[in-house]
Amino acid sequence: MAIERTDLQQLLNRRYSAGFVTDIETDTLPPGLNEDVIHALSARKREPEWMTQWRLEAYRHWLTMTPPAWAKLNIAPIDFQAISYYAAPKQAPKSLAEVDPKLLETYDKLGVPLHERARLAGVAVDAVFDSVSVGTTFRKELAEAGVIFCSMSEAIREHPEIVRQYLGSVVPQRDNFFAALNSAVFSDGSFVFIPKGVRCPMELSTYFRINAGHTGQFERTLIVAEEGASVSYLEGCTAPMRDENQLHAAVVELVALERANIKYSTVQNWYPGDEQGRGGIYNFVTKRGDCRGDDSRISWTQVETGSAITWKYPSCILRGDRSVGEFNSVALTHHRQQADTGTKMIHIGRDTRSKIVSKGISAGRGQNTYRGLVKIEKSAANARNHTQCDSLLIGKKCGAHTFPYMEVKNPSAIVEHEATTSKISDEQLFYCRSRGLDEENAVSMIVDGFCKQVFRELPMEFAVEAKKLLEVSLEGAIG
């Protein structure tokens, strides 16, 4: 008797649980982008003049650029004039105590309670709702340790000298089309500064929520770890279910000075669109870390289950001698999701090391691409890289693609790349089922095993969350 592919079609319609809309009064700029919009946005955020000018420079350059076409993505052209570049809840809170209860309720529903009694233990959260931060928890505790953790808008006002020194120093305004757009119109995001020698006493996390319709979210995050400092940061993202495609174009810059250690984890669960490919977030993100000092370390971990389109390559510039870069990724595409994601490891310093682990899972009509560059410059004596890319196919109509680029200019470097593509074997499924597990459980167990290496890199609570997310995202994949 053949293993029957149990009918899981009903599960296909399982809802995206973060797909609700919060009914709240919003202050939204009308759609469209020009210099007036940038002035208006900058004014709303009470920014200093240098910031406004910085935005305008980026905008003027952006006008000369065209969207990148090299990714293996099928995207309808985006009308940048149809997007609203600013949306914020009308009542701007002064502190968490003043935050609109509806917003608090929103974050409760998303499993990120902000209020005092239910906060996640040991995790400070900055909650960004559409274009603005609505509050940051554990500020006092962090301040005592000397850590600055606040919204980007606040940092521009309160810590201009640090922001000016580092903003755009890793991802310049002109870096690429989406980074230039972000530099012109970025709304909010998180700012983290860990001073010399400080180990951040708790996990820091930002929760990004797109709520308003017809808006884009352009967050900008900057994390600076001074000499010997260390921090672990996590971001989570969700959005309501809508038929339209919404744009999310973020820039994240990490700077690690001598012996500093930054661990950046992402659990991305933007609305992926429905089975027909209607709606969903277009996620175009530029994330880059600069290991500026000797013996510094930056590690990216990402679990990407959401978004209709994902275009992101969290990268490391290994400038300092003996600096270390890591990229651990799980990307899942189901239904008609498309992901083109990977990393760049640019080895410049001596004895630099990088490690890449990428796990792609394609189901339904999902298209999943790993694209990565490992570049060993002439100066990077004894550089080492190891890359492992595995793809898992579930179903006949999906695609899994691997495009690694390796460029080596130093004869003492060793660069290794391995990739495999396979489907879940009937053998494994049968083994699990003959021990009593139903097919769905068996698949999720095998997929979880496939991703184990990456989940291990996530902070405990988020590893559990990521695993659940993967299970939900895969529902209905077999059938």
Add this chain to the structure above:
Amino acid sequence: MLKIDNLHVRVAGREILKGLSLQVNAGEVHAIMGPNGAGKSTLGNVLAGRGGYEVTQGSVAYGGRDLLQLEPEARAAAGVFLAFQYPVEIPGVNNTYFLRAALNAQRKARGEAELDSREFLQLVREKLKGMQLPPELMNRAVNEGFSGGEKKRNEIFQMAVLEPKLAILDETDSGLDIDALKQVAEGVNALRDPKRAFILITHYQRLLDYIVPDFVHVLADGRVVESGGAHLAQELEAHGYAWVRERKPAEAAA
């Protein structure tokens, strides 16, 4: 407990089992012997519900139910256990975690309470006693990087934890050295119980030196050509499979 009646099975268009009948009662140990290609492993796989095996005729009743109608996991929950000839590796899936998930899925299907991790670990510790399975194997991925002997012992260990009613051991002795063979046999003997039945599928008699069966059946060309007591295995060992064919030419050709 198990009644196989005139079972015909095709694999990839070729008929492998050609009218096999067998009755197994609770508490009995049956050995199925036979030359390569006789259909021994096919029998085990059909009973466990592996895909690609087409039953064209006959029936398999298990505890009064039509076994062939059940999904593999439902068979497991009903107490059928197949110790695989070649246990598959499942990278990244922790052995202990897997076993607990399997046990709880079975218990749930039977309407029994699931074990929490403390209870389960206690059970594992208890069952591991005398199993001579390196404890660190429990923390590795399912079968990944296990030696041949470790894989086989892991199957017996799973059997001890899952406590099936009908255990089918598919050439569990193959590829084992004499010490490993003894350990596997001890594991099986410890599980012999008036409520539990075993089907031992084997090519060689040597396993039967350590697990003494109640019945021995000789499978040739897709059906049982001779049945007898434990002594039959010794005669086979002495005379070879050709001896059966010579003795029963009329039946074998029928």
Add this chain to the structure above:
Amino acid sequence: MSASAAPFVESMRAAALPASGIGWLDAARHEAMQAFLSAGLPDTRNELWKYTALRALEQRGYSARDESASTRMIDEGTFALPDIEGTRLVFVNGVFRADLSRLDDLPQGLSVQPLSRALVENPEPLRFLLSRHATEPRDSFASLNAALASDGVLVRVAPAAQIEAPLRIVHLGAQAEAAIACHARNFVELGEGACLRLIEHYAALGEHAHFTNIACEYVLQKSARIDLLALQDSAVGAALFRRSDFHLHEDAQLELHALELGGALARHELRIALDGDRSRAQTRGAFALRGRQHVDTELLIEHHGRDTASDSLWRGVADGRARGVFHGAITVHPGADGADAQLSNKNLLLSEGAEIDTRPALEIHADEVKAAHGATIGQLDEHALFYLRSRGLPAETARILLVRAFCAVALSGVEPQALREHCDALLLAHLPRENAQ
């Protein structure tokens, strides 16, 4: 585009062939030339040319042809291969040389003809073959080839014919009065169940500069099998562009060995289409570079049929200021269920000035697929080196031994043994003698 003014493009325009008297051919050549002129040379924004910049080539003009190609004195020893006798076609600077070739006594079922002769004797059957390029979207060099190739080889193997003795096609670059350009177009077709051994040999007399552009097309009908050795040992000054297109029908088999040794700028684009069910390709290759050589191998394998298989094993060694480029792209198209695709590319970087860029790629659109690739860039294993030295081998000998062994996997399967040994010796001659490391 500035390309229109570039000396290279200008020299190609000036080389346009005189009217042949065959209307369709002249039209096709004209169209191909127009396609080339409007496209110009590819630049590095083109993914297939990412690591091979043609700026230097673009600044150089080449003479249209070598007027003395048919009369130059050639020593046959320059292209001799051990234990390889029999049928051969020899081209000197792109021109067929009957005096150096051996076309008498062809085995039964094998038909071989220089393109130039076929065009004179009976051009009509070539119409489809030679005129479709103008309309198919092709790269610049293919257009150039279609516009300017006036010679080449037509090989046909009759159904079921088993051609045991290897057929040899030799392209010799000989010193001419100026840097010349030559273009050749080869077409090889194997009928159902046919079998052919083929050696393509690119050799040189002297160290002069020249430009060679060769397009080969291989069609393997059902159950046909080709065993191809491509031995490239061009002149130090050569710019060599080759494109080989393989079409495999049901159950057809390709076994390829490629050795890239010579040339200042050498590029080989191999496009293998596994169209028929159960067709399979095994490719083996190696490059050994030094000086300022730039060698680029593009291996593009397309799985279309069901249960197709490809297995590729490539090695690269770069010394001096050389740059080696490898791109191994495997595409499994929708419906190509049961495909099994494996690719391994390993490289040794031996000096400070050298560079290796490798790009294995997998594009999978089918489900029942086994696909894997691996690539490494590194150095010799220090442990192995030490082991050999501790057994008494001098460091340099040990190093060369290891590099040879590293490349040898790409040669295993080359028959006869004497030929394999010859390839190994050629490789050895290209390996660094003394290494500062």
